[in-house]
Amino acid sequence: MKNIFADLFSKKNRSRTISFLMVTCAYILIEVIMNTVGMSRLFKSLLVPTCCYIILALSLNLVVGISGELSLGHAGFMAIGAFSAVIVSGLTVSSITNDILRLVVSAACGSIISGIFGFIISVPVLKLSGDYLAIVTLAFGQIIKSLITNIYLGFDANGIQMSFVTNTLSLEGGKMLLSGPMGATDTAKISNFTSGFVMILITLFVIYSMINSRHGRAIMSARDNRIAAESIGISITRTKTLAFVVSSILAGMAGALYALNYSTLQPAKFDFNTSILALVYVVFGGLGNINGTIVSTVVLYVLPELLRSLQDYRMLIYAIVLIVVMQMTNSAKIKELMEKLGKKIFKKGEVKE
């Protein structure tokens, strides 16, 4: 028994154990509060989006933190996952009556389609490096948003109908699934907080299995020193592609979860700002730091909502917090101070023992 415990908190597995414990405890706590004391509608409405952003930020961390490539278009993958899931869910509404099963099928389809796009894009894109790669991902995000804004898709007794740019659909008693700039309308809300929690666990499982595997170590070595990694026979393109595709699959899942939580969803939601927001969460939590990403996403996503009473000033405060934290974490003086503080605490601990 003691052995298992020691193994769970060994240096290698500590982060993983903490992640799963933290997420599970948070889930149980929230469920208990919801079922006993009750929770305001505002907080209830924040639960699923928070889960989505945690998954999105974790997936982005895989690219930015662990693989070391800057991506400015992750909202694009989220959009692909979201609208694929909406379509699948809308088409199977009569054939799969079980909500949970339909959610699983839709989310799986959303993730897979997003992953396919991730692969198609990564093949040429990962040949670029640094800021050029970042700009191509930015462009990709814009293209996806722009394309989805122009898709009109619906179905009726005659099957699926689709038109591009202009709406030429004439449905006979069927249902529109995507209507251009209006996006998805009248989607059945089938995702909930529990499904979000399960998806976070899946994401954590995928990411930790990857980091602790041979592939994960190859990815990190390629990030730390490209030339050295290449010289010991690691294929840089292959490892980076792997990270990128897994990341896009997870982002697609986040999108599916997000889309199926709302009855209407516009493509404009997945714009450049959403990609940037996810990047802010990742950098705030610490590059490559999984637990940091989860905490920073929760804090930064919920903070502006908590500041809602300040109304117009909330985004201003948010911006100032962003700037100040960046200055603090990078200031040599504050680092020195923290180290001194750390030493003091450490010494006290020694005396006690």
Add this chain to the structure above:
Amino acid sequence: MTFLTYLISGLALGSVYAIIALGYTMVYGIAKMLNFAHGDIIMAGGYVAFYAFSKFGLPGYLCIILSIIFSTILGVIIERLAYKPLRAASSLSVLITAIGVSYFLQNAAQLMFGSDTKIFPAMLTDGSLKLFNGQLTISYLTIITIVTCIIIMVGLTTFINKTKIGKAMRACAEDKGAAQLMGINLNTTISITFAIGSGLAAIAAVLLCSTYPSLSPTLGSMPGIKAFTAAVFGGIGSIPGALLGGILLGIIENLTKAYISTQLSDAIVFTVLIVVLLIKPTGLLGKKENVKV
């Protein structure tokens, strides 16, 4: 004839992109950072010109000068307060700070000026030139935009190549450490770069707002992204590249809007960008850097 009209208006739009892209490319060349707040400096410049013109009734050229001065000071203050302490930090920290500054400017503008869209007055000119018996109409504004862009390009190239400060800038762009050893003040040089970039942003703001006469706190974000794209398109860090990238982007955008589809113009512009980068990974005029072991 209609083709020529679209081409010329595309050229004007491209000139505005080029002027904004210069700000991105110069800052990137020297400070190696993506200044995401650049687009919002455009917005700030636009508001200054708007209020100087419509509230205080100043003549057009004075408004522009005022707007340039304000933006220049704003740019330098931002650099000193937000970016300077992060000189040694990772590029991602600087990027997040720039995003923070961008949010700050947008929301400060929203608080001060309201989130409603304001109609930008025609402060420069509203006439137009008719050629070929009225078959071809070019507004004076279009001509002013293109001429301004040419003047700025020639002026800036001369400045960078001939003056001492310009030489210092080139030296800093090439090797910061060596430049400092030669007695160049890095901080001053970077501040001057920000000042020039922000001043140009104000000019772009007036030209942009005159062409598309609406002013809102988020005015700068889309032209900012486009101009950034243009800078990368031409090869980031290169001044002629910014000109070429900006103008090509403007023309492509306008022609796709005219002949293919208005809704899909963004998708097409960005697809062209991706294709260009795949063929020439460092942009049209960018230099390839060799990595040494």
